């Protein structure tokens with residue numbers, strides 16, 4: 001049968017892979033692209049974490065489609081301006097280098113182009129997602145009917161959890177319903193409240209202790225005063241790994257209170273949840289097994305390529321009660337339910353593939369070593385910093401932030417700007433969070449390429465910054 005030619009194609013590379021023969025042009029296109037990526041990854045130490053902003057290639061499509069050489073040249077330009085997580089000094093955020101198996105799984109995921117909306121569009125992958133979520137929830141010690149769904153990011157997992165919680169308590173028509181979360185909980189909760197049509201005051205902040213953990217006494221007091229006001233609380237959100245210092249709220253105590261009061265307990269363990277996977281660190285998140293729902297982001301530490309977040313629930317059927325609508329244009333699910341009825345997203349890619357393959361690549365030993373080493377690097381840097389001159393915010397995980405003691409807020413801000421710049425000149429990238437009105441420099445120790453010698457240098461530079469503090 002004669003082929004209908006593709007119009008506007010200047011290159012010998014076909015825009016769609018042939019369904020009946022192995023196309024050598026496609027093979028060499030993929031090989032060349034992989035080669036360039038490997039080159040980019042392997043030259044990370046020479047470049048630095050944050051390249052200067054360079055020109056993007058031309059943005060709109062041309063009249064005629066581009067050849068493979070020009071497409072690769074376009075990609076090259078974008079890569080040259082990209083943030084480089086594989087540089088050993090890339091310590092600013094929860095964005096570690098990618099696992100190699102995860103990169104490959106992402107490529108395969110794009111190539112197979114399945115859709116987690118419905119089982120007939122992703123037969124093996126729908127099953128894989130179900131089973132992997134179950135594995136995770138069992139690993140966290142959640143009950144037998146637990147499970148979950150993948151989401152593109154922790155913000156979405158948190159939003160879905162709160163929607164499920166409100167639905168479960170039948171409070172979706174109560175404009176006065178409240179959630180309680182610590183003063184250090186993540187901003188995604190404020191966004192979730194907006195999307196759910198609630199007033200900003202519906203998110204009530206509970207003070208934290210000096211270690212950054214939600215105060216149990218304050219939680220009890222706030223619950224009592226809500227009762228006096230006649231307002232219902234539909235969820236307590238505990239954080240396992242706060243964003244600035246990695247504090248872990250007292251999960252077991254919060255779980256006891258929530259269950260006594262008949263309130264949903266959501267644990268935002270976007271950062272800390274993965275520590276439950278290893279015997280050596282699981283005690284850090286004791287009590288997580290009692291949660292009604294958990295957000296967990298393997299993208300933040302394990303090197304699973306973005307995005308990779310899971311919403312796990314103690315009772316899988318709660319997801320369906322909140323999100324199932326029926327999919328009248330799709331064959332019935334042959335497993336438990338279509339992915340599109342387990343959460344807010346409809347069409348979505350099989351993100352679970354890179355999570356699954358990445359974990360298989362690491363194995364139990366690799367997972368444990370990533371977690372242990374991240375904590376070890378944080379402890380090492382902590383010891384090297386001048387604790388008498390720095391205020392240090394840290395917790396039991398791999399995050400640490402510091403700011404010179406006794407500075408006015410404007411001085412701390414000026415110090416953070418100038419020190420971050422000096423550090424960038426030395427190819428260390430730290431972030432500049434504001435915590436309780438004061439600027440800090442924060443390091444996240446999830447980068448496996450960071451050696452202790454790098455941390456020695458980082459500590460020297462930070463300690464030196466104390467010698468030239470800005471005037472008031």
Ligand SMILES: Cc1ncc(COP(=O)(O)O)c(C=O)c1O
Pocket residue numbers: 094152153154155156158186188239241242243268270271297309
């Ligand atoms: C504790 C916590 N929860 C939720 C999130 C949101 O995750 P995402 O950026 O994947 O939406 C973050 C992000 O840093 C976080 O630190």
